Amino acid sequence: MSEVYLDGEKVEFQGDAPESCADAIALIENYLGGVGRVVERVELDGVERELQDLAQVVNYGVLAFFTQSAQQRLASLCGQWSEASSRIAEEAETLASVSLRVEWKESQMKVVDCLERMRPIIEGVEVARGYGEESQAAWTEALGQAFQRGIDSINAVADAVESGDSVRVSDQLASEVAPSWLTLGRCLREDVAQVLDGKEAS
Numbered sequence: 299m300s301e302v303y304l305d306g307e308k309v310e311f312q313g314d315a316p317e318s319c320a321d322a323i324a325l326i327e328n329y330l331g332g333v334g335r336v337v338e339r340v341e342l343d344g345v346e347r348e349l350q351d352l353a354q355v356v357n358y359g360v361l362a363f364f365t366q367s368a369q370q371r372l373a374s375l376c377g378q379w380s381e382a383s384s385r386i387a388e389e390a391e392t393l394a395s396v397s398l399r400v401e402w403k404e405s406q407m408k409v410v411d412c413l414e415r416m417r418p419i420i421e422g423v424e425v426a427r428g429y430g431e432e433s434q435a436a437w438t439e440a441l442g443q444a445f446q447r448g449i450d451s452i453n454a455v456a457d458a459v460e461s462g463d464s465v466r467v468s469d470q471l472a473s474e475v476a477p478s479w480l481t482l483g484r485c486l487r488e489d490v491a492q493v494l495d496g497k498e499a500s
Contacts, residue, residue, distance in 0.1 A: 302326070303362040319355040326363050338366040372429055373494035376486045379422045383448075383483030386416060387476045394472035397464050409459055409467060413452060416479075420449070423482070426490060437489040444485040447478040 300315040301308060302322050309315075309326075316322040319342070330336060340349055341362040352361075366374075389412055397405040423445050430438035451474035458466040 300358050301360045303360065305363070305365055317356070319352040319358050319361060322358075322361050323349065323352060330365060334368050335365045336368055336371050337363055338371070339364050369494050372426060373491045375422060376426055376491035376494065379419050379426075380483045380486035380491060382419050383479045383486060386412065386419070387480035387483065390471045390475040390479065394468045394476070397468045397471065402462065402464055405464055405467065406459055409455065409471070413455065416448075416452060423486070426486070430490075435493070437485075437493055440489050441485055444478070444482045448475075448482045451475040451478040 300317070300322075302311075302315050303309065304326065316325060323340075327337065337349060339346055340352060341347065341360075341364075342352060342355065343359045344362075393405075393408055393412060397409065400408075423441070427438065427441055427445065429435070430441060451470070454474050455467060455470045458470050
Protein backbone atom coordinates (compact mmCIF):
# COMPACT_ATOMS: atom_id res chain seq x y z
CA MET A 299 0.00 0.00 0.00
CA SER A 300 1.28 3.46 -0.91
CA GLU A 301 1.95 5.98 1.85
CA VAL A 302 2.65 9.70 1.75
CA TYR A 303 4.48 11.61 4.48
CA LEU A 304 4.72 15.37 4.95
CA ASP A 305 7.55 16.61 7.18
CA GLY A 306 7.67 13.29 8.99
CA GLU A 307 3.95 12.84 9.53
CA LYS A 308 1.82 10.40 7.58
CA VAL A 309 -0.83 12.08 5.43
CA GLU A 310 -4.30 10.65 5.99
CA PHE A 311 -6.38 10.75 2.81
CA GLN A 312 -10.09 10.23 2.47
CA GLY A 313 -9.86 6.78 0.95
CA ASP A 314 -6.67 5.36 -0.55
CA ALA A 315 -3.49 7.32 -1.16
CA PRO A 316 -3.05 8.76 -4.70
CA GLU A 317 -2.24 6.06 -7.22
CA SER A 318 0.69 7.84 -8.89
CA CYS A 319 3.49 10.13 -7.75
CA ALA A 320 2.18 12.83 -10.07
CA ASP A 321 -1.22 12.77 -8.34
CA ALA A 322 0.41 12.85 -4.90
CA ILE A 323 2.69 15.74 -5.88
CA ALA A 324 -0.24 17.76 -7.23
CA LEU A 325 -2.24 17.27 -4.03
CA ILE A 326 0.68 18.13 -1.75
CA GLU A 327 1.74 21.20 -3.74
CA ASN A 328 -1.85 22.45 -3.83
CA TYR A 329 -2.05 22.11 -0.04
CA LEU A 330 1.33 23.76 0.53
CA GLY A 331 0.38 26.70 -1.69
CA GLY A 332 -2.44 27.46 0.69
CA VAL A 333 -0.23 27.47 3.78
CA GLY A 334 2.72 29.41 2.37
CA ARG A 335 5.18 26.54 2.13
CA VAL A 336 7.10 24.88 -0.70
CA VAL A 337 8.72 21.49 -1.28
CA GLU A 338 12.38 21.54 -0.30
CA ARG A 339 13.12 17.91 -1.18
CA VAL A 340 11.32 14.62 -1.69
CA GLU A 341 12.24 10.99 -1.09
CA LEU A 342 10.88 7.89 -2.79
CA ASP A 343 11.25 4.78 -0.63
CA GLY A 344 14.01 6.48 1.37
CA VAL A 345 15.99 7.74 -1.64
CA GLU A 346 16.08 11.44 -2.47
CA ARG A 347 14.77 12.16 -5.96
CA GLU A 348 14.20 15.17 -8.19
CA LEU A 349 10.57 16.27 -8.09
CA GLN A 350 10.25 16.45 -11.88
CA ASP A 351 11.56 12.89 -12.27
CA LEU A 352 8.92 11.51 -9.91
CA ALA A 353 6.12 12.81 -12.12
CA GLN A 354 6.76 9.80 -14.39
CA VAL A 355 6.61 7.22 -11.57
CA VAL A 356 3.28 5.43 -11.34
CA ASN A 357 3.69 2.91 -8.53
CA TYR A 358 5.36 3.87 -5.26
CA GLY A 359 5.74 2.63 -1.71
CA VAL A 360 6.58 5.55 0.55
CA LEU A 361 6.69 9.11 -0.79
CA ALA A 362 8.05 11.61 1.74
CA PHE A 363 7.92 15.38 1.27
CA PHE A 364 10.06 17.81 3.26
CA THR A 365 9.07 21.46 3.15
CA GLN A 366 10.22 24.94 4.03
CA SER A 367 8.52 28.30 4.13
CA ALA A 368 8.48 30.43 1.01
CA GLN A 369 10.62 32.93 2.93
CA GLN A 370 13.23 30.27 3.75
CA ARG A 371 13.26 29.17 0.10
CA LEU A 372 13.81 32.73 -1.08
CA ALA A 373 16.62 33.16 1.46
CA SER A 374 18.32 30.06 0.09
CA LEU A 375 17.94 31.27 -3.49
CA CYS A 376 19.27 34.73 -2.59
CA GLY A 377 22.35 33.03 -1.17
CA GLN A 378 22.85 31.22 -4.48
CA TRP A 379 22.32 34.41 -6.49
CA SER A 380 24.77 36.20 -4.21
CA GLU A 381 27.49 33.65 -4.92
CA ALA A 382 26.78 33.82 -8.64
CA SER A 383 26.98 37.63 -8.57
CA SER A 384 30.34 37.51 -6.83
CA ARG A 385 31.65 35.08 -9.46
CA ILE A 386 30.47 37.46 -12.19
CA ALA A 387 32.35 40.31 -10.49
CA GLU A 388 35.54 38.25 -10.38
CA GLU A 389 35.15 37.24 -14.01
CA ALA A 390 34.60 40.86 -15.04
CA GLU A 391 37.90 41.81 -13.39
CA THR A 392 39.67 39.05 -15.32
CA LEU A 393 37.96 39.93 -18.60
CA ALA A 394 38.95 43.57 -18.21
CA SER A 395 42.57 42.51 -18.55
CA VAL A 396 42.05 39.69 -21.05
CA SER A 397 40.03 41.85 -23.45
CA LEU A 398 43.10 43.98 -24.10
CA ARG A 399 45.38 41.03 -24.85
CA VAL A 400 43.34 38.91 -27.26
CA GLU A 401 41.77 39.41 -30.68
CA TRP A 402 38.64 41.56 -30.68
CA LYS A 403 36.39 38.73 -31.90
CA GLU A 404 37.54 36.45 -29.06
CA SER A 405 37.19 39.26 -26.53
CA GLN A 406 33.70 40.05 -27.78
CA MET A 407 32.61 36.42 -27.46
CA LYS A 408 33.92 36.16 -23.90
CA VAL A 409 32.17 39.35 -22.81
CA VAL A 410 28.86 38.41 -24.45
CA ASP A 411 29.04 34.98 -22.78
CA CYS A 412 29.58 36.64 -19.41
CA LEU A 413 26.61 38.95 -19.96
CA GLU A 414 24.40 36.00 -20.94
CA ARG A 415 25.23 34.19 -17.70
CA MET A 416 23.87 37.16 -15.76
CA ARG A 417 20.36 36.46 -17.04
CA PRO A 418 19.32 33.85 -14.40
CA ILE A 419 20.58 36.15 -11.63
CA ILE A 420 18.64 39.08 -13.05
CA GLU A 421 15.45 37.01 -13.22
CA GLY A 422 16.01 35.82 -9.65
CA VAL A 423 16.61 39.29 -8.26
CA GLU A 424 13.43 40.49 -9.92
CA VAL A 425 11.56 37.78 -8.01
CA ALA A 426 13.19 38.90 -4.76
CA ARG A 427 12.33 42.54 -5.47
CA GLY A 428 8.72 41.60 -6.14
CA TYR A 429 8.55 39.76 -2.83
CA GLY A 430 10.17 42.70 -1.05
CA GLU A 431 7.74 45.22 -2.52
CA GLU A 432 4.73 43.05 -1.74
CA SER A 433 5.83 42.47 1.85
CA GLN A 434 7.18 46.03 2.26
CA ALA A 435 10.52 44.63 3.42
CA ALA A 436 13.09 47.11 4.72
CA TRP A 437 15.75 45.80 2.30
CA THR A 438 13.71 46.44 -0.85
CA GLU A 439 15.16 49.88 -1.58
CA ALA A 440 18.78 48.81 -1.05
CA LEU A 441 18.31 45.79 -3.32
CA GLY A 442 16.61 47.92 -5.95
CA GLN A 443 19.49 50.39 -6.01
CA ALA A 444 22.16 47.67 -6.17
CA PHE A 445 20.22 45.87 -8.88
CA GLN A 446 19.79 49.01 -10.99
CA ARG A 447 23.50 49.74 -10.80
CA GLY A 448 24.18 46.21 -12.01
CA ILE A 449 21.75 46.64 -14.92
CA ASP A 450 23.31 50.00 -15.82
CA SER A 451 26.74 48.38 -15.91
CA ILE A 452 25.46 45.73 -18.35
CA ASN A 453 24.08 48.43 -20.64
CA ALA A 454 27.37 50.33 -20.51
CA VAL A 455 29.37 47.24 -21.50
CA ALA A 456 26.87 46.32 -24.23
CA ASP A 457 27.25 49.81 -25.71
CA ALA A 458 31.03 49.49 -25.55
CA VAL A 459 30.89 46.12 -27.33
CA GLU A 460 28.66 47.64 -30.01
CA SER A 461 31.21 50.39 -30.57
CA GLY A 462 34.01 47.84 -31.05
CA ASP A 463 36.23 49.73 -28.60
CA SER A 464 38.22 47.16 -26.58
CA VAL A 465 39.71 49.81 -24.29
CA ARG A 466 36.26 51.12 -23.42
CA VAL A 467 35.01 47.54 -22.86
CA SER A 468 37.91 46.86 -20.51
CA ASP A 469 37.29 50.09 -18.61
CA GLN A 470 33.55 49.40 -18.18
CA LEU A 471 34.18 45.84 -17.00
CA ALA A 472 36.69 46.99 -14.37
CA SER A 473 35.05 50.21 -13.21
CA GLU A 474 31.34 49.36 -13.51
CA VAL A 475 30.54 45.67 -13.83
CA ALA A 476 32.97 44.28 -11.26
CA PRO A 477 32.16 46.67 -8.37
CA SER A 478 28.41 46.83 -9.06
CA TRP A 479 27.97 43.06 -9.17
CA LEU A 480 30.14 42.64 -6.11
CA THR A 481 27.85 45.10 -4.33
CA LEU A 482 24.76 43.27 -5.59
CA GLY A 483 26.14 39.98 -4.29
CA ARG A 484 26.85 41.51 -0.88
CA CYS A 485 23.38 43.07 -0.75
CA LEU A 486 21.70 39.76 -1.57
CA ARG A 487 23.72 38.01 1.12
CA GLU A 488 23.74 40.54 3.95
CA ASP A 489 20.67 42.72 3.40
CA VAL A 490 18.27 40.12 2.03
CA ALA A 491 19.19 36.47 2.69
CA GLN A 492 20.30 36.93 6.28
CA VAL A 493 17.22 38.96 7.14
CA LEU A 494 14.88 36.44 5.48
CA ASP A 495 16.68 33.70 7.36
CA GLY A 496 16.12 35.50 10.65
CA LYS A 497 19.73 36.51 11.16
CA GLU A 498 21.24 39.94 11.54
CA ALA A 499 23.81 40.89 8.96
CA SER A 500 27.28 41.05 10.39
